[in-house]
Amino acid sequence: MLICFDIGGTSIKAARATAPQALTPLGRKPTPRDDFAAFVAVLEGFLGETPAPVAISVTGVIDPRSGLATVANIACIDGRNLAGDLQAALGRPVIVANDADCFALAEAHAGAGRGHEVVFGAILGTGVGGGIVAGGRLFRGAGGLAGEWGHGSITATRLSVPPYDLPQFECGCGQRGCVDTVGGARGLEKLHRHIHGAELESTAIISAWTGGDAAAGETLSVYLELVAQPMALAVNIVGPDIIPVGGGLGNSTELVAALDGEVRRRILRKLDRPLVVPAQLTVDAGLIGAASLGFSEGLA
Template sequence: MLYGLDIGGTKMELAIFDHEHNKLASKRVPTPTDSYDAFKNAIRELVIETDRELNTRGSVGIGIPGFVNPDTGKAQCANVPCANGQNLQVDLELLLDRPINIENDANCFTLSEAIGGAGDKIPTVFGVILGTGCGGGLYINNRLHDGRNNLAGEWGHTPLPYHVFKLAGEDFPIVQCGCGMHGCLDNYLSGRGLELSYKHVSGEVRSGMDIVQLFRRHDTQAERAVEIYCELLASGLGAMINILDPGVIVLGGGLSNFDELYELIPPLLQKYTLNMGQQPEVRKAKFGDAGGVRGAAMLNA
C-alpha cells in the first residue's frame, strides 16, 4: 500500500492508495506545531495505526508546507514552526523504520495532476496553488523539477508588477511577506490577496467567499476587486509562461473553485506573454483537495 501524508498548519491527513493511485481511505488529525516530539509522534501514530488496521507495512511519502534544504537536510516549514531546522526525514525514518520521501506540498499537488490528472500526458505542467498562500510546482518530461535548493516553482515570491499601481492606484498596499521581502505575489494571489484587493477598493473587510458571491451578484466593488486580482494573476502567470513555456497550467487551492477564473484569465494572458504560438490551457485540478495526499503517496510509487 502507498501512504500519502499531507501536512498543513492546522491538520495532517493520511490517505491510503493502491499501486494504481486509487484512494481507498483517509484520516485526519490536528497538526502539533509547538512541540517537535508531539509532531513526530502524531505522524508515527497515524502510520503505525494504519499498518495495524491493514495488516501491512505501507510506504510513506510526505508533503510539507515548506522545503528540505538539500545541503543540510533540515526542514523549513513556516506553518509548522516546531519542524523548522529539524532533520525531519532522518528522524522520521528512524521513528518509522522505513524509507520516507518528503516533498513540498505544491510539488505533490503538481505530481498528482501531471499523472492521471488535469495535466496527464502533457510534457510540461505548471501546478499552481491559490489558497492560504500562493505556491507552485513544475513537472517536466516525466519528473518533478526541484531545482538546486528545492525551490523551483515558488513563483509566489516574485514581486508585484509595476503596472498594478496604474491599475489600482499609487496607494495600493505593499505588504511584507513572511519570507521577509515586501510585495511578494504570495500576499496578493492567495485568498487573502483577494480580500486585500476588496478592502483597498471598498474600505471593508470581507471573506474571499463573500467577495465571490458579491461578484456573482454584480456588486461594483467586488467586480473591481476581482478585476485587480485577475490582472495580477494573469501578470504573474504570464511571466511564468514566458520563462517555462508550459503545456498546461493547473490551478488548485480554494480559489481554484472560483470557476469564473477559467473564463477571465485566458484572454488576459495575451497582454503579458510573448505573441508566439499557443497559450497553455488553464485548467481546474482534477483531484481537488485530494491532490496533495495523492501526490505524496506517488513519491514512493
C-alpha cells in the first residue's frame, strides 16, 4: 500500500493506493507555499497511523541525481532535496516525480497507453510538456527533463499555409521559437491574435474551428503545422507506441485527431492506426501517476 499525493500550487490531494488503479481518496487541502513545517504538517494529516510509504506527483522539476526540486510556485520546497527532506520529516520512504512524468505514468499504467511498451505522454495545457515511460517505468533522463519537447528553438518560420511567414515568439525559458510559445492554450490564443488581430480564448477558437469558422480554421492550420513538426521529430527520436495527449487542448477530440493525422504523415514509421490519442485519465491523473511511480519503482 502507498499514500499518494498530487501537489500543486493551489492544493494538495491525497489518496490511499493498493494498486495504480485502486485509489481511495483521502481529501484535499490548500498548499502551504511559504512554510515547510506547515507543508509537512498537511502531509502528516493525511498519513494518520499508517506506516505506508509515500509517492508524490508535484508541479516543477526534480533532478533524479541530486534530488533537488525546482518548484517556482511553492517557495518552501523550491531548491530542496524534496524526497530526502520529506523522508526525514515523515519517517518513511518517499519518492517524487514531476506532474508531467506522473501524467505519462498514469496513462501508461491505467489509461490510453496501457499495454504499450513505450508511451510518450504529451501535455497541451497552458503550455507544453511531456514524459516518457518505457517498459512500465519512468524514463527520467539527465536533470529530470526527459520528454520536455516544449522547449528549444524549433518552431518553423516558413509555413505551407497562410500567413506563410511567422516570427519565433519569445519563451519564458529565455529562448525563442519554443513549441511552448505556440502549442498550449496561451500559444493558440497568441497565434489567433497575431494572424487575425482578435482576442479569443482557446476554447472559443476550437469551438469556432469545429463549427466551420474560416478565421479559426486558418489559425488551426498554422497551429497544426507548427506543433506536428516537432512532435513528429520527437516520435522519430523516442519511438513511442502511443502518445496520449492531456491538458486543456487534449479535451478536444477533433484537435487531437487532426494532430494525429499531421504527425503520422511526417514520421518515418508508417501506421494504419492512431498514434496521437486523447488521454483517458482526465480526473486524478496526478494521484494515479504517483501510485504508478511508487509501484513501478518497488516502493510498495
